Amino acid sequence: MDRRKSIKSILLGTVAGGLVVHGCKPEAESAVETAAVKSGENNFGRTPEEKEIIEKLNSEQFFNEHELVTIAVLSNLIMPPNDKFGGATDAGVPEFIEFMAKDIPELQTNLRGGLMWLDHKSNTDFGAEFKSVVEEQQKQILDLIAFYDSEIPMDKQPLEIQFFSLMRNLTLTGYYTSKIGIEDLGYKGNMPNVWDGVPEDVLQQHGLSYDEEWLSKCVDQSKRAVIAEWDDEGNLLT
Amino acid sequence: MQIKESSSVYDAIIVGSGAGGGMSAKVLADAGLKIAVVEAGPFFDPADPEQTTQLKWPYESPRRGASTIRAFGEFDMAYGGWEIEGEPYTRKDGTKFDWFRSHMLGGRTNHWGRISLRFGPKDFKHKDVDGLGDNWPIGYEDVKPFYDKVDKLIGVFGTNEGLPNDPDGFFLPPPKPRLHELVYIKGARKSNIPVIPSRMSMLTKKINNDRGVCFYCGQCSRSCQVYADFSAGSCLIFPAQKSGGQIDLYVNSVVREVTTNEEGKATGVSYISKDDRKEYKLKGKVVVLAASACSSARILLNSKSKQHPNGLGNSSNIVGKYLHDSTGSSRAGFIPGLMNRKVYNEDGVGGMHVYTPWWLDNKNLDFPRGYHIEIWGGMGMPNYGFGFNPNEFNKFFGLTTGGYGESLRKDVKKYYGSVLGFGGRGEAIAREDNYCEIDPTTVDQFGIPVLRFNYKWSNFERNQARHMQSTFEELIHNMGGEVLGDTPSKEEDYGLLAPGRIIHEVGTTRMGNDPKNSVVNKFQQLHDVNNVFITDAGPFVSQGDKNCTWTILALSWRTSDYIVEQLKQQNI
Numbered sequence: 001m002d003r004r005k006s007i008k009s010i011l012l013g014t015v016a017g018g019l020v021v022h023g024c025k026p027e028a029e030s031a032v033e034t035a036a037v038k039s040g041e042n043n044f045g046r047t048p049e050e051k052e053i054i055e056k057l058n059s060e061q062f063f064n065e066h067e068l069v070t071i072a073v074l075s076n077l078i079m080p081p082n083d084k085f086g087g088a089t090d091a092g093v094p095e096f097i098e099f100m101a102k103d104i105p106e107l108q109t110n111l112r113g114g115l116m117w118l119d120h121k122s123n124t125d126f127g128a129e130f131k132s133v134v135e136e137q138q139k140q141i142l143d144l145i146a147f148y149d150s151e152i153p154m155d156k157q158p159l160e161i162q163f164f165s166l167m168r169n170l171t172l173t174g175y176y177t178s179k180i181g182i183e184d185l186g187y188k189g190n191m192p193n194v195w196d197g198v199p200e201d202v203l204q205q206h207g208l209s210y211d212e213e214w215l216s217k218c219v220d221q222s223k224r225a226v227i228a229e230w231d232d233e234g235n236l237l238t
Numbered sequence: 239m240q241i242k243e244s245s246s247v248y249d250a251i252i253v254g255s256g257a258g259g260g261m262s263a264k265v266l267a268d269a270g271l272k273i274a275v276v277e278a279g280p281f282f283d284p285a286d287p288e289q290t291t292q293l294k295w296p297y298e299s300p301r302r303g304a305s306t307i308r309a310f311g312e313f314d315m316a317y318g319g320w321e322i323e324g325e326p327y328t329r330k331d332g333t334k335f336d337w338f339r340s341h342m343l344g345g346r347t348n349h350w351g352r353i354s355l356r357f358g359p360k361d362f363k364h365k366d367v368d369g370l371g372d373n374w375p376i377g378y379e380d381v382k383p384f385y386d387k388v389d390k391l392i393g394v395f396g397t398n399e400g401l402p403n404d405p406d407g408f409f410l411p412p413p414k415p416r417l418h419e420l421v422y423i424k425g426a427r428k429s430n431i432p433v434i435p436s437r438m439s440m441l442t443k444k445i446n447n448d449r450g451v452c453f454y455c456g457q458c459s460r461s462c463q464v465y466a467d468f469s470a471g472s473c474l475i476f477p478a479q480k481s482g483g484q485i486d487l488y489v490n491s492v493v494r495e496v497t498t499n500e501e502g503k504a505t506g507v508s509y510i511s512k513d514d515r516k517e518y519k520l521k522g523k524v525v526v527l528a529a530s531a532c533s534s535a536r537i538l539l540n541s542k543s544k545q546h547p548n549g550l551g552n553s554s555n556i557v558g559k560y561l562h563d564s565t566g567s568s569r570a571g572f573i574p575g576l577m578n579r580k581v582y583n584e585d586g587v588g589g590m591h592v593y594t595p596w597w598l599d600n601k602n603l604d605f606p607r608g609y610h611i612e613i614w615g616g617m618g619m620p621n622y623g624f625g626f627n628p629n630e631f632n633k634f635f636g637l638t639t640g641g642y643g644e645s646l647r648k649d650v651k652k653y654y655g656s657v658l659g660f661g662g663r664g665e666a667i668a669r670e671d672n673y674c675e676i677d678p679t680t681v682d683q684f685g686i687p688v689l690r691f692n693y694k695w696s697n698f699e700r701n702q703a704r705h706m707q708s709t710f711e712e713l714i715h716n717m718g719g720e721v722l723g724d725t726p727s728k729e730e731d732y733g734l735l736a737p738g739r740i741i742h743e744v745g746t747t748r749m750g751n752d753p754k755n756s757v758v759n760k761f762q763q764l765h766d767v768n769n770v771f772i773t774d775a776g777p778f779v780s781q782g783d784k785n786c787t788w789t790i791l792a793l794s795w796r797t798s799d800y801i802v803e804q805l806k807q808q809n810i
Binding site for chain 2: 043044045047050053054057058077078079080082092095096099100103104142146147148149150151164165168169172173174175176177178179181182184185186187188189190191192193194195196197198199201202203205206208209210214215217218219220223224225226227228230234235236238
């Protein structure tokens with residue numbers, strides 16, 4: 001079975017139904033559905049060899065159904081939807097994490113072990129797996145592992161804190177590299193435009209200004225389409 | 239297996255299609271010569287929709303741009319990397335040299351930083367200043383006319399500042415500084431560190447009717463589909479083809495050796511086709527090696543014959559010696575004054591709009607030779623890694639780090655664009671005992687013996703890196719910022735990166751007047767064989783505190799003019 005389809009069916013089919021049966025929150029269900037819509041289509045300048053690598057990774061499955069749903073729940077707690085933007089699952093974060101776990105196998109043990117830790121903790125404290133307990137209980141567990149002492153290097157921190165840090169990193173990077181996340185961030189570039197300096201209100205906000213002398217050397221954007229010519233001394237004439 | 243030999247004889251065979259090979263191809267083809275360009279990698283055109291990565295979004299990739307496959311992220315336009323499967327290199331005696339190769343038409347010019355600095359008068363004669371290394375057999379005045387021509391042909395923005403060792407040129411006007419660059423200028427001035435507009439080869443203004451003008455996406459490392467940045471394929475080889483040049487492109491063709499005749503003269507090259515893994519031969523009157531400093535040295539060392547038992551052009555035993563890369567050390571700072579930014583498009587050109595050329599006198603310092611400062615920062619496009627440790631800077635305000643939920647959104651926005659980083663790029667002293675050689679125990683997948691590197695930094699370079707670090711810290715403090723990470727210790731070479739990491743390796747076939755201690759003469763012609771030339775950075779005697787590409791281009795043009803003249807006069 002095609003790997004992408006299988007993930008889709010995991011997220012849309014049996015599992016989504018399962019969530020409903022288990023009385024999970026309705027927003028989690030819709031979030032999971034959207035997550036399965038789309039990821040990379042490989043049309044971004046891959047060489048044939050690079051395409052093959054991606055296809056091979058896509059044909060493999062690392063996380064099982066239970067792990068994927070737990071990742072979906074967890075990533076949505078890390079980056080929940082708000083009234084303007086979708087959350088982590090809307091942004092395709094679970095699929096992204098599934099891919100990265102195969103792309104960078106060094107991540108696997110930490111991720112998988114951390115998910116087991118999460119269920120163990122949840123079972124011990126609340127008598128059910130992490131994905132099935134109510135949000136308040138989920139957050140009680142996260143509150144134990146989500147904060148870290150920035151004076152201690154991450155690799156010297158307890159495993160569960162390392163796990164959560166990795167999950168947070170992957171969730172945020174997955175979210176902010178998605179269409180939704182880029183819109184949320186407000187990044188305005190990656191399109192043809194003409195750079196003509198920092199907007200005046202921004203200069204004022206930061207208490208900065210341009211030197212007139214410096215500006216006089218910079219490109220006059222109204223003449224950018226005029227072919228450059230110089231005198232013998234290197235002075236631009238056009 | 240019989241080696242397939244072509245019957246036609248080229249006027250010149252050029253090995254490699256990057257800056258040096260591209261320029262040789264352009265000059266020789268424009269002179270009406272019939273040439274072959276032999277490139278180890280595939281054909282590449284940044285305008286080909288199947289190949290371009292420019293203007294792609296991170297979500298078009300399942301790994302969101304992570305560097306798993308391409309070393310500088312998967313939108314970077316270099317096929318190859320630090321390690322290439324089936325094409326190893328080795329290191330001796332604890333050497334940490336790393337070798338970046340890009341096998342494709344245009345080579346590493348497709349992704350490079352486009353920092354286009356001329357060497358100054360002092361850079362060619364630095365032994366006269368401090369007694370170290372060697373002088374070049376040529377001076378700035380020999381190269382200046384070619385720098386001028388390169389400026390006009392290819393296009394470079396910058397400003398004429400009248401600096402003694404950072405010569406003026408024929409510049410296109412530079413783009414205005416970005417916000418973080420204004421912060422940098424202000425901070426640098428507090429320490430009397432000069433800042434001037436960058437000198438980079440993107441077209442801020444039209445230069446001819448074949449190439450487009452920069453549209454400020456900041457993605458030059460992805461190679462520009464309107465040819466508004468310099469890449470050797472789009473700016474040299476394609477135009478030469480278009481204007482009727484007789485150029486045969488041999489792609490996916492890995493040159494094994496230069497072939498020679500009974501008199502010891504070069505007759506052409508033999509190469510292995512990656513497509514059918516068979517060996518072929520091409521015949522030419524002249525062979526121009528431009529495969530990169532180390533690859534050209536490798537080809538010479540592998541070209542052994544009865545007449546050249548020590549490898550071609552290696553009677554001096556100097557091929558591979560004097561290998562040196564720029565020094566490099568980096569640091570970043572968090573600038574609270576750049577928090578809570580209004581978001582607007584500040585992609586600009588790919589890389590910095592301002593930089594600091596070397597500004598001090600080494601007489602008062604514990605290291606010779608200088609470095610320039612490159613800076614980065616701003617509100618770039620998110621890619622893999624964006625959002626990692628999203629509120630780490632909370633620690634500077636006594637706030638907790640970590641957490642989850644809606645507050646992370648606010649943290650990410652609060653800190654977006656508030657980091658500014660520096661790269662110092664300096665000059666190392668070329669030494670005979672830093673070298674590459676053939677590893678007698680290892681071949682690549684084509685059966686070609688591979689290179690083995692021997693390289694050690696000295697305290698000159700370490701002390702220079704220490705100076706970079708203290709300068710960076712001072713600059714960050716001047717900007718009201720917090721330095722990120724600890725000051726690199728002596729044990730960490732003060733943050734000095736491993737040789738090779740700056741990808742400016744030069745010097746393996748250095749030029750000189752004395753055939754006993756140099757490989758090529760001042761026209762980059764082998765002392766031993768007069769119809770073999772080298773137009774990559776191998777002939778560099780030293781490298782200045784400048785990036786090497788603009789000098790590769792100027793010298794390649796100079797050598798190629800010389801080849802045309804020598805062929806006309808039937809001297810070769």
